Amino acid sequence: MMDLKSFTIENVHESLKNKKFTCKELVQEYLQIIKEKNTELNAYLEVYDDVLDQAKKAQEMFENKTATILTGIPFAIKDNILFEGHKASAGSKILENYVATYDSTVVRELKEQGAILIGRTNMDEFAMGSSTQTSAYGVTRNPYDTSRVPGGSSGGSAVAVAGNMALVSLGTETCGSVRQPASFCGLVGLKPTYGAVSRNGIIAMGNSLDQVSPFGKNVSDVEIVFSALSKYDPMDSTSVKERSIPPKSDFKGSQSPTSEKIFKIGVPWHLFENGVDSEVMDNFKESIKKLEDSGCKIVDIKLPYSKYSLEAYYIIMPAEVSTNLSRFDGMRYGFSDKGENLAEVYKKSRGKGFGQEARRRILLGTYVLSHGYYDAYYNKAVNVREKIKEEMVEAFQKVDLIATPTTPTTAFKLGEKLDDPVAMYLCDIFSAPANLAGIPAIALPSGKDKNNLPLSIQFMASHFCENSLFQIGKKFESLKE
Amino acid sequence: MEIKDVENLAELAKIDLTTEEKKQILKDMGGILEYVKTIESVKIEGVDLKYDTYNIWREDEVKSQEFSKDSIIKQFPNKQDNFLKVKKIL
Numbered sequence: 406m407m408d409l410k411s412f413t414i415e416n417v418h419e420s421l422k423n424k425k426f427t428c429k430e431l432v433q434e435y436l437q438i439i440k441e442k443n444t445e446l447n448a449y450l451e452v453y454d455d456v457l458d459q460a461k462k463a464q465e466m467f468e469n470k471t472a473t474i475l476t477g478i479p480f481a482i483k484d485n486i487l488f489e490g491h492k493a494s495a496g497s498k499i500l501e502n503y504v505a506t507y508d509s510t511v512v513r514e515l516k517e518q519g520a521i522l523i524g525r526t527n528m529d530e531f532a533m534g535s536s537t538q539t540s541a542y543g544v545t546r547n548p549y550d551t552s553r554v555p556g557g558s559s560g561g562s563a564v565a566v567a568g569n570m571a572l573v574s575l576g577t578e579t580c581g582s583v584r585q586p587a588s589f590c591g592l593v594g595l596k597p598t599y600g601a602v603s604r605n606g607i608i609a610m611g612n613s614l615d616q617v618s619p620f621g622k623n624v625s626d627v628e629i630v631f632s633a634l635s636k637y638d639p640m641d642s643t644s645v646k647e648r649s650i651p652p653k654s655d656f657k658g659s660q661s662p663t664s665e666k667i668f669k670i671g672v673p674w675h676l677f678e679n680g681v682d683s684e685v686m687d688n689f690k691e692s693i694k695k696l697e698d699s700g701c702k703i704v705d706i707k708l709p710y711s712k713y714s715l716e717a718y719y720i721i722m723p724a725e726v727s728t729n730l731s732r733f734d735g736m737r738y739g740f741s742d743k744g745e746n747l748a749e750v751y752k753k754s755r756g757k758g759f760g761q762e763a764r765r766r767i768l769l770g771t772y773v774l775s776h777g778y779y780d781a782y783y784n785k786a787v788n789v790r791e792k793i794k795e796e797m798v799e800a801f802q803k804v805d806l807i808a809t810p811t812t813p814t815t816a817f818k819l820g821e822k823l824d825d826p827v828a829m830y831l832c833d834i835f836s837a838p839a840n841l842a843g844i845p846a847i848a849l850p851s852g853k854d855k856n857n858l859p860l861s862i863q864f865m866a867s868h869f870c871e872n873s874l875f876q877i878g879k880k881f882e883s884l885k886e
Numbered sequence: 887m888e889i890k891d892v893e894n895l896a897e898l899a900k901i902d903l904t905t906e907e908k909k910q911i912l913k914d915m916g917g918i919l920e921y922v923k924t925i926e927s928v929k930i931e932g933v934d935l936k937y938d939t940y941n942i943w944r945e946d947e948v949k950s951q952e953f954s955k956d957s958i959i960k961q962f963p964n965k966q967d968n969f970l971k972v973k974k975i976l
């Protein structure tokens with residue numbers, strides 16, 4: 406038996422290199438755990454049938470000395486990431502039999518490096534949800550308490566790592582879909598800068614917001630995965646070529662490369678005056694205190710427009726959803742229902758193929774984009790978004806990082822909030838600013854509550870300053886011990 | 887918003903809904919719109935919308951693709967002689 410819990414990318418890489426175990430032995434260990442746990446947790450929708458072939462190829466890379474740090478590393482991928490010749494259903498009935506015809510750029514990169522893709526993981530339908538309960542393929546359960554949700558929409562990818570059914574995993578974020586499940590499952594989750602990681606071959610939800618985002622048990626694993634995937638891709642027109650880091654704050658110490666960086670951290674206390682669980686709040690204050698004691702400078706900042714970020718998000722995202730999901734029409738692939746004429750085929754296929762939340766958001770998006778409401782909703786939201794971006798850029802002139810709790814509560818019970826869409830949406834209240842502004846953000850485990858459920862703190866940084874997030878993350882990890 | 891508004895949206899979005907589903911959506915939309923409506927109260931002046939969008943150009947060259955025609959045709963729900971078959975349009 407291998408102690409999978411203690412595994413990191415670096416120590417597994419060392420073991421594979423030193424022949425302590427082979428790629429096949431490693432992956433078989435994970436497959437065994439999946440066999441034991443997946444029936445209950447439902448993290449994976451499918452374990453790929455070519456896992457052992459992949460392990461064989463990875464082993465060859467070690468033998469002929471072409472192995473990289475990711476060779477042989479077992480990954481789980483979210484069900485909306487295309488892997489040629491394998492199913493990708495985005496958690497939806499409308500794509501139940503869809504087989505990817507090409508590799509997404511991220512999958513191609515992982516394949517080239519010899520990473521092992523174990524399987525595809527459960528998710529809220531089309532990544533719409535914060536609890537992995539809207540999937541057409543059943544709920545995923547939180548390994549810390551199986552009566553609770555793992556968060557979402559990338560709940561399956563979170564549980565795969567938290568349950569030691571994969572070493573690391575990929576999810577996607579549109580608004581908190583990796584940070585929130587990372588928070589509920591005691592993991593590190595990174596939402597990269599918009600345009601850092603290619604979206605080519607990712608089933609889109611909100612194009613102006615989506616980013617592929619990694620999960621790991623620690624900051625270092627997430628950093629390694631991000632570094633491998635963060636590169637310009639001509640196949641994604643929103644991939645950013647010039648990745649300049651904006652001029653930094655003039656805070657003393659920030660510029661010194663030799664000594665340890667002294668971070669200046671802004672805390673927008675006014676954003677969480679209400680609606681945050683008291684245990685979450687106490688834990689957040691404790692974390693801030695620890696950081697302050699360790700030499701970080703903490704300042705109170707105001708982000709007046711960010712207060713409206715979730716409202717703006719719930720206008721912009723459905724608008725993008727309603728246009729994006731128009732491609733699923735029962736014609737070329739996926740679920741198709743019979744009808745008397747073409748219009749009926751569309752309507753029936755979409756009516757039966759989409760679940761409740763997808764239908765709700767398509768109609769909401771159709772509404773906010775319709776003549777007469779466009780200015781009041783969509784245009785206003787786009788303007789608010791611009792203001793949020795502006796205030797973030799301005800804030801990062803004064804501070805290196807912004808800290809908030811990752812989520813207002815810890816993992817809630819299965820079934821909770823399902824009948825109340827707004828209550829569910831509020832799970833992502835602290836996630837929205839980073840997605841709207843396109844800045845990177847990281848969720849880090851920060852302890853446990855009285856029910857032994859994980860708590861989490863979030864840091865945001867300026868565009869393409871993921872390195873600052875990794876630095877503060879490693880520092881925070883060292884403070885916990 | 888009334889039921890007929892939901893029906894109109896469903897028609898535009900080409901989604902069949904049962905009577906029950908329409909009622910449920912009407913109820914949900916009420917709650918969601920009430921929530922997002924607070925955005926109307928935000929006072930905004932001098933927004934300079936910086937659409938950082940620009941055209942991405944490339945040469946129009948014939949390149950071999952990794953995906954095959956067969957893998958695409960295989961997924962057609964309805965086909966005839968390797969063509970996608972749809973209901974009569976005219």
